[in-house]
Structure formats: structure tokens, C-alpha cells
Amino acid sequence: MPQARPSVTITAYPDGPLVVRGDVDLRTVDGEPIPHRDGPVALCRCGLSRIKPFCDSTHKRSSFRAD
Amino acid sequence: MxxxxxxxxxxxxxxxxxxxxxxxxxxxxxxxxxxxxxxxxxxxxxxxxxxxxxxxxxxxxxxxxxxxxxxxxxxxxxxxxxxxxxxxxxxxxxxxxxxxxxxxxxAGTVPAPEPTARSVAQALFDLTAADDGPSLARYVARRATTEQALELLALRSIYTLREADAHSWAIPRLTGRAKAALVEIQADEYGSGHPGSMHSVLFATTMRGVGLDDTYPAYLDHAPAVVLASHNTMSLLGLHHRLRGAVVGHLAAFEMTSSIPNRYYRDGFARLGYGEEVTRYFAEHVEADAVHEQIAAHDLAGALAEQDPSLVGDIMFGAASSLAMDALVGRHVLTAWEDGRSSLRRPLTAGPV
Structure with a gap:
């Protein structure tokens, strides 16, 4: 039997965003759904994005470093 | 029929x-x-x-x-x-x-990194960061007239109404992780199963929204040599197994120089008074290409380098050629605009004034 794959994966890209693949339910703290694009989604982890919670590549112009 | x-x-x-x-x-x-x-x-x-x-x-x-x-x-x-x-x-x-x-x-000689995914991804990010290319995008954000903004769409339509097709030629030429990564990016370009979300379809909506013709290739006669050369470069790299490293590097650099410029394009079209219907294409690319550049650098180019270390040189050549062609097109357009001329072979007659 093949091992079951998780329905969602989150990959930490070096010096970059967290990329979420799979059917994910993004919510605000109030429980409101956050609309997002189809396909994989990149979440900001440098804090500089203008479209948080999504990544807009601004980290590339900062000294943000993370494995 | x-x-x-x-x-x-x-x-x-x-x-x-x-x-x-x-x-x-x-x-x-x-x-x-x-x-x-x-x-x-x-x-x-x-x-x-x-x-x-x-x-x-x-x-x-x-x-x-x-x-x-x-x-x-x-x-x-x-x-x-x-x-x-x-x-x-x-x-x-x-x-x-x-x-x-x-x-x-x-494209010149680009130093080849170690054939590890990490080194190749880093080298690609370094190369594209050093390029600092979005001067055309900055011009559109701050200064372009409506006519110039429409010229840009007409020029881009040569590729973008067929967005992603040139790199798709590489799919059967790759295997394993690199192939899976390319398919992941391309599937997203083609709307992840939703035809209305295809990037080429979003671009067609943008063109119609500003009053341009979205049939292909309506603006071929307007497009100067460098714009055709830019598209021919992708076709050349995509259609040769020998150049599979280069087409992968090309796509990686393409994705890495897209997210931030598209933010400027979106700002520019918004500044000119266009609504979400027109700017959606650009907004989508800010988000999508922030994802694609990671996949392209690490999972596509990086993985390909590990699968076949002999391709590292061509991966970097492909990336450098993408930047070089972008620079040629950018210089052509900005020179024309700064001289008060159209960047097209003949000015647009369509579109709102």
C-alpha cells in the first residue's frame, strides 16, 4: 500500500516564503475566510510584504535570512 | 470546420x-x-x-x-x-x-555554481538581483502615459497571449523532480484546472479592458525585432533537448524578475485610472511569481543541476539570456519613450484616448 500523502504541505524556502500546497483554509483572527489564488500559495515570513499574509518577493530587497 | x-x-x-x-x-x-x-x-x-x-x-x-x-x-x-x-x-x-x-x-560568461540545488538557487537569485531590471516597470508605475501603457500591452501580447507555452516545450525533455516542478509551475500558469484563471486569459481580459485587440497575433506588425527576438529566444531554448538546461534557467530568471515589476505595472495602470478588471493580471503575477520563483530556483533548476551537473553552465546561460533579452527590450522601449517616439514599429490606432 502506498503511504497516504498529507493533504497540505508547507515548505520553507531558504531566505524566502513558506509555500503552501494543497487545499488550505486561510482565515483572519475573526474567522473570516481570506480569499487566495488557486494553486500553491506563498506566505510572507519576513514581515515586509505589502500583500500579507501573502509573499510579494519584497524579502529579496531585505537582509531577511532563514533556512 | x-x-x-x-x-x-x-x-x-x-x-x-x-x-x-x-x-x-x-x-x-x-x-x-x-x-x-x-x-x-x-x-x-x-x-x-x-x-x-x-x-x-x-x-x-x-x-x-x-x-x-x-x-x-x-x-x-x-x-x-x-x-x-x-x-x-x-x-x-x-x-x-x-x-x-x-x-x-x-549573455556573457556567468560563473557556474556547485551543482547542488542550494548553490544553483542562490546563484540564480544573486544573478537576477544584480540585474536590478525593473526600470521599465518603474517608468510605467510613475510616468507612462495611457498611450505608452497600451504600447507596453501590445508589445507584451506577443508572448503573454501565449503565456507559458514556450517553456512547456521543455516538459517532455526533463525527468524526475525537475519535470514535476516545471509541470507544477505550468499547471498554475494554465489556471490550475480553471480555464478562466489561465494567465493568457487574464492578459486577454486586460487587453480588452483597455480597448486593445486580444486576437493573436494582432500586434505582430507593431512589434519591433527585439520583441520577436525575445520570444524566439524562448522558442529556441524550449525546442531543443540540447538546450534543456538553458530553458530551465531562462524560466527561473523570468519568474525571478516578475513579481516586483508586476507590482509596478499594477500601480501604473491603477494610476492611469484602470480598474481591477485591467489590473488583475498584474496583481495575480505579484502573488503567483513569488511562488513560481521559489519552485523554479530550487525544485526546477536546482534539482536539474543535481540530476545532471553538466547542465549547470547552460542553466546560468539561460538565466543570463533572459535578463539580456529583457534589457534589450527595456532599452528599446525606454529610449523611444524618452525621445517622445512610439516604441512600436507603427503607433497604435486602437484604444481609448
Missing amino acids: TTPVLPAPPLLAGGRGPLSALTLQVIGAGRRGTGAHEELLRLAGARAADRGPVLEDDDVQLALFLLYGLYYGWLGALGDDLEWDLELLQVRQLFERLHEAELREL
């Missing part, structure tokens, strides 16, 4: 010199017997022997663009008889050799 899609009449009438005129004649006839085949092959051979630069040569670039058109299908039934025509393949190869030689010279 299939209706052949003919290029716009001015294009069919002329070409931009003997090579493109003969290519049009051969394609227009759709069959042998006019004598144009033999004449085209003879002239292409002479042009190849002459070895002069081709990247800004309207005649060669249009001829090559039309020859590649046989594979993309936009020539419709006209192209079907000629798709694998041996003489046209010979002509294409003569132009491709000139194009690739000049492209390699233009």
Missing part, C-alpha cells in the same frame, strides 16, 4: 525584408511549387554566411518567428502542411545558429 487564422493583412503584404517576405510567401501558399522555398533557402544560407548580428534584425526575427509559428499553431491550417517541411527546418536552423551565437555572446 477550421478557419485558418491569417496574420493581419499588412503583415501578409510585406514582411520586413526578403527573408520574411519569402517566408510569408511560402506559408501563404501552404504548398510547394512557387519557387519561394528554394529562394528562401538560398537567401537564408547567404545570410548565415554573412554572420551579421540578428537580434535586432527585423527581417530575420520575423522570419524566425513565423517559422516557430508553425509549431505553436497560430498559423492555423496554413501551417499544417509545412510543420515538418525539411527545407523550412533547414532555414530555421540557419537562423537559429546565428541567434544562439549572438545570444551566448550577449
